[in-house]
Amino acid sequence: MPLGDYVRNSQIWKSIFRHPAPKDRRNRVVVMLTNFFLHLHPVSIRKQGIALSYTWCMGGITFFLFLVETVTGVLLMFYYRPTLEHAYNDIISLGQVTTLGVLRELHRWGAHAMVIAIWLHMYRVFLTGSYKPPREFNWTIGVILLVLTLLLSFTGYLLPWDQLAIWAITVGSNMARATPLLGHEGPGAKLLNVGGVDLIHSGSDARFALLGQRFVGEMTLLRFYVLHCVALPLAAALLIAIHFWRIRKDGGISGPL
Amino acid sequence: MSEPTKPAETTAASPAGTAGTATAAAPSATPPAVPPPAKPPVKKPGADRRFFLFTWMGIAWTTFCASMAAMALGTVRFMFPNVLAEPPSSFKAGVPGGYEPGQVVERYKQEQGVWLVREGNTIFALSTICTHLGCTPNWLENEQKFKCPCHGSGFYKNGINFEGPAPRPLERFKISIADDGQLLVDKSKKFQHELGEWGSPDASVQV
Numbered sequence: 001m002p003l004g005d006y007v008r009n010s011q012i013w014k015s016i017f018r019h020p021a022p023k024d025r026r027n028r029v030v031v032m033l034t035n036f037f038l039h040l041h042p043v044s045i046r047k048q049g050i051a052l053s054y055t056w057c058m059g060g061i062t063f064f065l066f067l068v069e070t071v072t073g074v075l076l077m078f079y080y081r082p083t084l085e086h087a088y089n090d091i092i093s094l095g096q097v098t099t100l101g102v103l104r105e106l107h108r109w110g111a112h113a114m115v116i117a118i119w120l121h122m123y124r125v126f127l128t129g130s131y132k133p134p135r136e137f138n139w140t141i142g143v144i145l146l147v148l149t150l151l152l153s154f155t156g157y158l159l160p161w162d163q164l165a166i167w168a169i170t171v172g173s174n175m176a177r178a179t180p181l182l183g184h185e186g187p188g189a190k191l192l193n194v195g196g197v198d199l200i201h202s203g204s205d206a207r208f209a210l211l212g213q214r215f216v217g218e219m220t221l222l223r224f225y226v227l228h229c230v231a232l233p234l235a236a237a238l239l240i241a242i243h244f245w246r247i248r249k250d251g252g253i254s255g256p257l
Numbered sequence: 258m259s260e261p262t263k264p265a266e267t268t269a270a271s272p273a274g275t276a277g278t279a280t281a282a283a284p285s286a287t288p289p290a291v292p293p294p295a296k297p298p299v300k301k302p303g304a305d306r307r308f309f310l311f312t313w314m315g316i317a318w319t320t321f322c323a324s325m326a327a328m329a330l331g332t333v334r335f336m337f338p339n340v341l342a343e344p345p346s347s348f349k350a351g352v353p354g355g356y357e358p359g360q361v362v363e364r365y366k367q368e369q370g371v372w373l374v375r376e377g378n379t380i381f382a383l384s385t386i387c388t389h390l391g392c393t394p395n396w397l398e399n400e401q402k403f404k405c406p407c408h409g410s411g412f413y414k415n416g417i418n419f420e421g422p423a424p425r426p427l428e429r430f431k432i433s434i435a436d437d438g439q440l441l442v443d444k445s446k447k448f449q450h451e452l453g454e455w456g457s458p459d460a461s462v463q464v
Contacts, residue, residue, distance in 0.1 A: 167407055171390040209336050214343060215370075 040241065042248045049253035054128070058121035063240065065114040069152075070233065072107040080159065082225035084218045087161035111153055118149055130254040138246040141239055148236045155228035161221060169224070170216050176207035183207060344368055347443040349435060353464045356380055361396050361414060371430060371442055372396065372403075376415060381461040382430040382442045383416045389423040403427070417450065426450040431459045 007013055008021075022028040032043045048054055079098060080090045094101040122142065125131055131139035158169045177185040181192060184205040192199040202214055212219030247253065301307075348369055356362065356375040365371045370393070372383040383403075385393050392407035402419075403412040410421030417426045431446035440462060448454035455461070 167392050170392060171407065174391040203341075204337065212336075212338060213341050218342070219338065 040244045040248075042252055045252055046255060048255055055253065056120060056124050058117050058124055062114055062117040062121055065110050065117060066236070066240065068110045069107060069114065072103045072110065073229065073233075075103055076107055077229060082159065082221050084161070084221065087159065087221060091160045091162075111156060114149060115153060118146055122146065128254055135246075135250045135254065138243060138250055141243045141246065145236060145239050145243060148232055148239065152228060152232050152236070155224040155232065158216070158221060158224045159228065166216050169220065173207055173210055173216065173220075176210055177205070179206045346445045347441060349437075350382075350440040350442055352438055353380055353434070353440055353462060356464070359414075361398075363396055365442075366393075369442070369444070371444065373440070373442070374414060374416075375464070378464045379461045380432065380440065380464060381416075381455075382432045384428040384430060384444075384447065386428070387423060388418065388425045388427060389421070429455060429460050432462050433459060434462060 001009075017031075018034050019027050019030045022031040029043045032038045032041065076094065079094055079101075081087065091104065094104040125139065125142070154169075154172060158165045177183045179186045181188045182200060182205055183189060184198075184200050184202050184207075186205075189200040189205070190198065202208065208214065210220075210223070211217070212223045348365070350362075350365060350371075350373055356373065358375055358377060360375050362373040362375075365373060366385055370385045372385060374381055374383055387394050387405040387407065387410055389405065389408055389410045392405050394403040394405040394410065394412065396402075397404050401414055403414075403416075405411070405421065405423070408422050410418060410423035412418050412423065412427050415426075416429065418424070426449075429448045429450075431443040431448070433441050433443070435441040446459065448457055448460040
């Protein structure tokens, strides 16, 4: 028996791949349907759907970059410590000491590319009118994913803990001072007081919750680290799964105009 | 619950059925002189279950939702730390006589975020937070101005903005003389020039 046949007839192979090779129409369908990783993808798509001139593959590239960011990010976590004492030096040593520390640059450039790709994806979806019913819900999911991507960029920006990072986050988080009602310099904040004592002050407003203290410091670094490495990626992964699933449920990639 | 009659009727059948067998057995076991047992009080069909549904389940769900809401609120509160590794909001800054006229003291900038400035015989405490976007300007002794490195805002020694994007002067903090004769700066109270607050007696100290 040829080796290939031996492998394909073994129990291990058959336990993983329940069906024969996708050589005929039926097996092409069932292979897609029974594979966990492939089942998010439709069984069949329009020829239009894979035309590079139509989709630019920008959604796919964005997802690919999300995977790149996940893998490189997990690797970086082995070397990076989010404390005032270590953060800056750990980033420097990733570039100068660690073998293949260029993964950190990959993570950084991948993040830039992801923001660009997500904008181009959105642009394409807009130009092809793919935000229109029945795809309006998926457009909304996409907008939330855009915001999550920008928040991932924002939180990741602080982690090198250099002057650029600290002041960029100082400037950025100062916007939260002006949150209506919940920012201590925002409109209506003075309305929230009990017996003349302000409930919303610099130690209790939205900016304080974001920073964990009154200025950008160690608590801020830790909060942004947790948001960047755990909370935001989990939320993004969940919404990405829904985003892909809804493409199929809403009738596949939109047709020509 | 617009049409409860149908399930209610079907469920009412089973208690009636058991009651029927009980009354059927009764004549054979007891003499006829004894009057038949009084009919049990007429209950609306399904009343037990409706009571259960609206009362006990209502209580249970209310309790559950209330505890979940309390936990959610507690979790929001959890994000606000109770103890901060920050210096106290007021600090003492030496005796006023130690300040030269025209001097900008940078000793408290790093720790407290405050410049102490003496102009003539007036000492005041300037915040080191740029009023544009919150960076920390530098005091340039040669040019006698505060200059922000982020976007180039410039402020005179008295804190008035004169160049760059800063929309308003630096803020001043409350300053007074403590019992021991030292200057006492209280950062929890600020004075803004554009609100006409710099004239307040708490906004500066006369030497």
